[in-house]
Amino acid sequence: xxxxxxxxxxxxxxxxxxxxxxxxxxxxxxxxxxxxxxxxxxxxxxxxxxxxxxxxxxxxxxxxxxxxxxxxxxxxxxxxxxxxxxxxxxxxxxxxxxxxxxxxxxxxxxxxxxxxxxxxxxxxxxxxxxxxxxxxxxxxxxxxxxxxxxxxxxxxxxxxxxxxxxxxxxxxxxxxxxxxxxxxxxxxxxxxxxxxxxxxxxxxxxxxxxxxxxxxxxxxxxxxxxxxxxxxxxxxxxxxxxxxxxxxxxxxxxxxxxxxxxxx
Numbered sequence: 001x002x003x004x005x006x007x008x009x010x011x012x013x014x015x016x017x018x019x020x021x022x023x024x025x026x027x028x029x030x031x032x033x034x035x036x037x038x039x040x041x042x043x044x045x046x047x048x049x050x051x052x053x054x055x056x057x058x059x060x061x062x063x064x065x066x067x068x069x070x071x072x073x074x075x076x077x078x079x080x081x082x083x084x085x086x087x088x089x090x091x092x093x094x095x096x097x098x099x100x101x102x103x104x105x106x107x108x109x110x111x112x113x114x115x116x117x118x119x120x121x122x123x124x125x126x127x128x129x130x131x132x133x134x135x136x137x138x139x140x141x142x143x144x145x146x147x148x149x150x151x152x153x154x155x156x157x158x159x160x161x162x163x164x165x166x167x168x169x170x171x172x173x174x175x176x177x178x179x180x181x182x183x184x185x186x187x188x189x190x191x192x193x194x195x196x197x198x199x200x201x202x203x204x205x206x207x208x209x210x211x212x213x214x215x216x217x218x219x220x221x222x223x224x225x226x227x228x229x230x231x232x233x234x235x236x237x238x239x240x241x242x243x244x245x246x247x248x249x250x251x252x253x254x255x256x257x258x259x260x261x262x263x264x
Contacts, residue, residue, distance in 0.1 A: 006080035019048025029091025039230035065170030118180035
């Protein structure tokens with residue numbers, strides 16, 4: 001269902017019944033849009049979460065694509081929900097979620113396969129995109145072998161659509177990640193990093209060091225790569241997020257406490 005979050009158009013799902021006290025806002029990876037989050041949104045809604053997916057692309061194109069602007073716009077959309085929220089981001093969206101936890105009264109922030117600050121990820125640091133960076137153009141999405149790795153964990157029936165709807169990426173924000181120019185720090189709010197064991201775009205050891213630096217716990221999704229938001233990795237990823245949120249936020253999180261959790 002389409003709605004508005006201030007000046008942003010957004011997709012939203014309101015489950016029946018609603019089981020959790022606070023909504024989730026989801027943010028996409030570089031080269032992807034809210035439509036690529038459909039499996040994540042649907043799964044979260046199916047287990048009782050109210051979910052919002054703001055579309056920031058148009059405003060980013062008009063106002064600038066640096067990481068600070070991306071974070072400002074995501075924060076504006078989160079504030080427009082009008083309630084305390086949990087923010088879950090994929091890739092660069094995960095880094096934005098972690099940054100928002102430093103600046104806003106979120107309930108929690110989760111980074112799913114975030115890009116590793118300071119690492120020249122093969123997702124976009126190739127010869128073709130180095131030329132585009134020099135020319136001041138937007139980054140092109142992965143191709144060939146790199147593209148295969150990017151969508152390897154996606155549902156096979158969805159891969160063609162995922163690839164067809166990839167878009168150009170925010171050059172300034174991407175370079176800020178490579179240069180580790182994000183000024184990410186510790187936070188008193190609950191934050192989690194979820195990482196794929198075989199993610200070539202954000203290697204686990206890099207994310208483990210990053211998580212340690214900012215004081216956030218990290219969980220490893222064994223046998224999977226970067227696309228943890230759909231396909232074979234989705235259920236395990238959601239289970240890890242769910243476990244973390246229940247432990248971090250307590251029973252106040254739950255409007256309807258499932259029978260199987262009462263004895264835990």
